Every structure is written in structure tokens, then in C-alpha cells.
Amino acid sequence: TQLLEQSPQFLSIQEGENLTVYCNSSSVFSSLQWYRQEPGEGPVLLVTVVTGGEVKKLKRLTFQFGDARKDSSLHITAAQPGDTGLYLCAGADLNTGNQFYFGTGTSLTVIP
Amino acid sequence: DAGITQSPRHKVTETGTPVTLRCHQTENHRYMYWYRQDPGHGLRLIHYSYGVKDTDKGEVSDGYSVSRSKTEDFLLTLESATSSQTSVYFCAIATATGELFFGEGSRLTVL
Numbered sequence: 001t002q003l004l005e006q007s008p009q010f011l012s013i014q015e016g017e018n019l020t021v022y023c024n025s026s027s028v029f030s031s032l033q034w035y036r037q038e039p040g041e042g043p044v045l046l047v048t049v050v051t052g053g054e055v056k057k058l059k060r061l062t063f064q065f066g067d068a069r070k071d072s073s074l075h076i077t078a079a080q081p082g083d084t085g086l087y088l089c090a091g092a093d094l095n096t097g098n099q100f101y102f103g104t105g106t107s108l109t110v111i112p
Numbered sequence: 113d114a115g116i117t118q119s120p121r122h123k124v125t126e127t128g129t130p131v132t133l134r135c136h137q138t139e140n141h142r143y144m145y146w147y148r149q150d151p152g153h154g155l156r157l158i159h160y161s162y163g164v165k166d167t168d169k170g171e172v173s174d175g176y177s178v179s180r181s182k183t184e185d186f187l188l189t190l191e192s193a194t195s196s197q198t199s200v201y202f203c204a205i206a207t208a209t210g211e212l213f214f215g216e217g218s219r220l221t222v223l
Contacts (some may be wrong), residue, residue, distance in 0.1 A: 007152075031210060042202050042214030043155070088154060092210050098143050098162065099170070100204075100212055102155040 004091055006103035014111050016078050021106045023089030024071045030092050032065055032101045033100075037068075037086040079110045113137050118203050118215040126223050131190040133218050135203030136184075141147055143206035144186040146170075146178060148199040149217075155202065193222045 013019055022087040023032070035043035046057050049065035052106060055093045056063045060083075064101045076083055090107040115138030117220055135144060147155040147156055147170075157170030159178040167178050175197060179187045197206055203215040 031212065037210075040217070042216050043206075043212075045211055045213070048209075048211055052124070088157075089113070090212070098206055099157065099160065100145070101157075102147075104152060104154040 004089055006087075006089060006104035006106050008106060009104065010107050010109075012109040012111065013036060013079055018094070019076050019079060019093055019108070021074045021087055021089075022071070023054065023073070023092060023103050025101075026070065027091065027093075027101075028069050029101075030095065033090045034063055034072070034074055034087040035090060037088060037105075043086075043088055064075075076108075079108075081110045081112050084108055084110050116182060116203060116205060118201075118218045120218060121216065121218045124223065125193055126191045127194055128192050129153065131193050131205040131220065131221070131222075133188045133201055133203075135186045135188070135215060136183060137186075137205050139205070140183050141205040142183075144180065145204040145206070145212070146176075146186065146188045147204065148172065148197075149202060150199050154179045158201075190220075193220075195222050198222045 007022050007091045031048050033048045034046045035054045043075040052067045052069045054065045060077045064073045087106045093099050117136045119134045131199045135182040146158040149155050156172045158172055158176050159170055161167045161180040177189045198221050204212045206212055
């Protein structure tokens with residue numbers, strides 16, 4: 001089992017604030033993905049990062065893959081109530097049967 | 113939308129009864145997965161498939177079996193359901209570029 005730890009587990013912030021969610025592991029992954037999940041629905045892919053040190057931006061969301069490809073962060077600028085949801089990171093190990101390992105998730109609530 | 117449907121979406125059953133959850137995809141993806149999601153545990157892989165009749169165990173496979181007789185269908189069976197198997201079950205497919213797309217989930221309650 002390749003353990004992925006996310007922090008914080010819960011986060012409640014005011015609209016307009018910035019936040020960062022972390023995803024850490026002792027394992028190296030082929031790629032790392034971030035998903036967002038809303039209640040009663042399946043996770044939806046936000047982004048995939050592949051190269052160590054890679055930074056990707058998706059509007060107010062910035063994703064970074066660590067140089068050693070073991071960790072990642074998600075930074076949200078000026079959070080909006082629509083950002084509320086469960087954020088999950090997932091490490092892909094394409095060398096051992098195309099398996100994906102998920103972190104425990106960060107539950108974000110943005111208060112208007 | 114990757115054309116994934118799960119059935120049933122909700123099921124309540126009693127301990128000791130068999131349960132089968134179905135995942136159907138419309139786009140002929142090779143890899144399919146069954147995960148369970150529980151508070152504090154995130155998504156945990158139960159079984160996955162890399163082709164017709166080709167399946168392998170994930171990290172929480174005890175008490176579960178799977179079958180894939182056609183590319184489009186991946187079945188998850190609980191031979192004798194237990195209360196610890198109360199959970200939300202998600203099916204997913206992986207694209208050729210290594211991205212997962214999920215179904216809407218099947219909520220199972222074992223009394």
C-alpha cells in the first residue's frame with residue numbers, strides 16, 4: 001500500500017481567503033492527480049501533474065508537484081463558496097498495473 | 113462524462129445476504145476499478161480489471177469478488193454481506209492517458 005497523507009483533514013474559511021492543501025507520501029508516483037467531490041457524487045478530476053517540480057494553474061487554483069514526485073500541494077486564491085467540497089489527491093503507479101492510490105481527503109467549507 | 117453508470121444507486125440489505133453491484137461503461141476503456149469510500153479513509157481500492165476476465169485484488173479485497181465477462185461491465189459481489197461493508201461504492205475507469213473517471217456511486221447499507 002502506498003500511503004498518501006493529506007492535510008489538513010478539515011478546513012473552514014471565509015470567502016476571499018487563501019488556503020493550501022498538502023498531499024505527502026514516501027512513495028514516488030508516475031503522476032499525481034487532484035479531484036474534487038461534492039456530496040452524493042463521484043470525484044471529478046481537476047488536474048494531473050506528471051513532471052517533478054511542475055506547476056499548473058486552473059483559474060484560482062494552483063497545483064504543484066514536488067521535485068521528487070512524492071508530494072503535491074493545491075493552493076486556492078480568494079476562495080469562493082463554490083469551492084466548497086472534498087478535495088482528494090491520488091498517486092498513479094503506472095508501473096504496477098495502473099493502480100491509483102488516494103489520500104484521505106480534505107473537506108473544505110468556504111463561508112460566504 | 114465518461115459514460116459510466118452504476119446500479120443500484122441505493123441498496124439496503126441484511127447481514128449474510130449476497131449483493132451484486134454493477135458498473136457499466138460505454139467507451140470500451142480497458143481499466144476498470146471498484147473503490148469504497150468511508151469517512152476518514154478516503155477511497156480504497158477493492159479490485160480492478162485490466163481486460164475481459166483479467167482482474168486483480170486491491171488493498172481491501174477480503175469479502176469481495178469481481179467479474180468482467182464483457183468489456184463494458186464490471187461486477188462487484190459481496191458473497192455474504194456484513195455490517196462492515198456498509199459504505200459508498202464507486203466504480204471508475206482509467207483513460208489511456210491515466211486519468212480516472214468515476215460513476216455516481218452506490219450506497220450500500222447492511223443491517
